[in-house]
Amino acid sequence: MNDWNQMKSGNPTLNSRVWGSNVATSSGNVMTLQGAINKCFIMLGLVVTMAIVAWNALAERPELMGVMAGGSALAGFIVAMIACFKPRSTPVTGPIYAVLEGLFVGAVSMVFESRYPGIVRQAVFMTFGVFAMMLFLYKIKALQATPGFVKGVIAATGAIFGVYVLSWILRLFGIQMPFLYSGGLAGIGISVVIVVIAALNLIIDFAVIEQGAATGQEKYMEWYSAFALTVTLVWLYLEILRLLSKMRR
Numbered sequence: 001m002n003d004w005n006q007m008k009s010g011n012p013t014l015n016s017r018v019w020g021s022n023v024a025t026s027s028g029n030v031m032t033l034q035g036a037i038n039k040c041f042i043m044l045g046l047v048v049t050m051a052i053v054a055w056n057a058l059a060e061r062p063e064l065m066g067v068m069a070g071g072s073a074l075a076g077f078i079v080a081m082i083a084c085f086k087p088r089s090t091p092v093t094g095p096i097y098a099v100l101e102g103l104f105v106g107a108v109s110m111v112f113e114s115r116y117p118g119i120v121r122q123a124v125f126m127t128f129g130v131f132a133m134m135l136f137l138y139k140i141k142a143l144q145a146t147p148g149f150v151k152g153v154i155a156a157t158g159a160i161f162g163v164y165v166l167s168w169i170l171r172l173f174g175i176q177m178p179f180l181y182s183g184g185l186a187g188i189g190i191s192v193v194i195v196v197i198a199a200l201n202l203i204i205d206f207a208v209i210e211q212g213a214a215t216g217q218e219k220y221m222e223w224y225s226a227f228a229l230t231v232t233l234v235w236l237y238l239e240i241l242r243l244l245s246k247m248r249r
Contacts, residue, residue, distance in 0.1 A: 090227050101234050
């Protein structure tokens, strides 16, 4: 990835329009790669901590499952939109998003765990395993965010998003898309493809964050980059959880 102007991410939180317009004006206010990594650890720590809190709370009050999952999902979406359009807010909105997503992940995880005991532990290990593998492949340059690679991942991610939106709309009218949620070979195959696309988004995220640090973005973009990686990792975890549940069936 040599041309920063060509660099766009399949993750809507990491795109050249946002990153290209936030170059630091002073040397003491510059984003660093280590700073972004540290912020990412903070964000993931908040997600995990709040997921555990939600899990324990719902173990005592399972009737709150729907309220917690629905409320945290809606609030998390709103906060994420604010963060995307107002990157300077991410030192505040980033941690808030992590807290809300932690509650959502905890609630959803408990639902899956109640149906398929042991599935959450498997999903967590697989998520971090995929993350480590993609980071390794990126570091050894086995996978690089070339313009062609980026365009392909963007197109695939957009298609997945479109299918999920269509599925949500159809469900409002009582129409199901069985191939998307079934546990048959077709359903499992679709989930595998989605997990792969989510994982490939990590390669683009790594590249954009690294380039952001190299081009001297402002310091608050460390929080923005951590927020963006958290979005991808939460998506990856939920898709792995869905895949494992289909395989259990």
